[in-house]
Amino acid sequence: MTLLRTGSMFTAVLVAVIAAMVSILSGLAICETLRHSAGLHTAREVVGWWPLLIYGPWMVASLSILRSALHQRRALHSWSIVLLFSTLATLLCVAQAPRTIAAGTSSALPAVAALACFQQLVRQITLTRPPRNAAPRHRNPPASALGRTTAVGRSPDGVPAGYSMPEKRAARSPSGSHRYRYGA
Template identity: 55%
Template sequence: MARLLAQQQGPPPLPAGRSRQDRRRRRPRLSAAAVSLRAVSFGAAALVALIGAMVSVLSGVIAYDPLHLAATQGISRSPVASWWPVLVYGPWLVASVSVLRAALHRKQAAHSWAVVLLFSAAAVALCLTQAPHTVTGLATAGIPPVAALTCFHQLVRQITLTRPIRQPEPRHRNASHAAR
């Protein structure tokens, strides 16, 4: 009979001083200084993203001619050859997006970084082969792909600073923790 009455009345009352809201996790309130610091940090990350995108686009525009010349040298000019630089910067762009996605999800992206580095090196090598063999000619041809890679790396660093990678906690206590 007592069990039947308890079921009809609902769950037992919470201990005094504790409400359902107390049981929920609450984020600590941030001070005004912390909020403004966070806003400045995100603003800086957005500025880095904007500048990095501009440098990458400018790099692609500058590197297009040397890459196009490398594709058309020794063969007849065909309409397909004008798209040849996409074979270098296409995988670079796809791998870059994969790296950004991994950084946002706090994951490692070693394979995508390898693709970015490989195609950056290919862009530098192909641009240098078409450049005049002077110091300024080689610098003019080699710096744009390196600048794009550097800006991209800094953008990823900004993302990982605003969203740091968390170390996974061990699922099970090991013997050294149990002995303490």
């Protein structure tokens, strides 16, 4: 391992530790506020679990995002859940704060800080894992598989050379991609 790679991995681990600490501390900081926001309209047995109803889906979606990042996949649905529950936590905390700018800002800070640290953690994971050289999703079949000996170049209408007239008349796909229907 080179010094650059070692430094990069060390930084990613450090970001992971800091993000975990900030998330735990922000959960502890707003735990009582979330309990208080539920206390007025909720049974006493449920009030103690109320923060879990906010941070449970947040944590599950966060783990899904981390897994997707490790597999170099997108996690749009999970990100929307994280954003939704971060917004809910922020709004519930701001609603319980005194009506001053400083109090509203300080009550919103823990949830926003946890979200920001988590996003940076995901960025570190995607940066430390270089992208795979994935094969293209759609490949033209080799000329030999189609019974052709020449499939080089394209005619003026955009159809690959070496195809019969009925195949040239076959329409492109509605998406306009380079996939053709053969034998139409």
